[in-house]
Amino acid sequence: SKSVYQSPSTLLVKPNASVTLNCSHKIPSYDTILWYQRSVEDTALNLIAYAYYKTPTVEPSYKGYFDVKGDGENEAFLHILKLRQAEDSGEYFCAASLHSGTET
Numbered sequence: 001s002k003s004v005y006q007s008p009s010t011l012l013v014k015p016n017a018s019v020t021l022n023c024s025h026k027i028p029s030y031d032t033i034l035w036y037q038r039s040v041e042d043t044a045l046n047l048i049a050y051a052y053y054k055t056p057t058v059e060p061s062y063k064g065y066f067d068v069k070g071d072g073e074n075e076a077f078l079h080i081l082k083l084r085q086a087e088d089s090g091e092y093f094c095a096a097s098l099h100s101g102t103e104t
């Protein structure tokens with residue numbers, strides 16, 4: 001099945017703490033795991049980072065605050081390096097996909 005698993009489901013941490021979120025899938029040929037944030041400050045769903053195979057990419061506006069590790073074919077981890085209370089509070093979603101080749 002095309003299931004994607006994310007953990008933990010909820011997390012409460014203090015400002016400045018580091019956080020790791022897990023995401024995994026077993027979908028054959030899917031090679032990319034993407035992480036999105038919907039912060040309480042900005043309700044848009046924003047792409048933070050993704051792992052294409054083992055190549056991590058952090059979107060420019062999130063560099064220095066987030067890191068991504070792992071393998072888009074299997075399991076990837078989003079790291080919040082030093083949690084900022086307002087900007088980083090919210091919902092995080094992961095997704096698995098086939099690399100489109102059109103990402104900017």
Ligand SMILES: *[C@@H]1O[C@H](CO)[C@@H](O)[C@H](O)[C@H]1NC(C)=O
Pocket residue numbers: 007008022
């Ligand atoms: C996240 O993944 C790591 C490494 O596989 C594991 O040790 C940890 O227990 C996982 N955490 C959660 C909340 O699933």
Ligand SMILES: *[C@@H]1O[C@H](CO)[C@@H](O)[C@H](O)[C@H]1NC(C)=O
Pocket residue numbers: 014015016
């Ligand atoms: C977080 O870090 C900043 C800068 O180092 C510091 O001013 C602030 O007191 C810290 N906040 C907490 C809750 O530790």
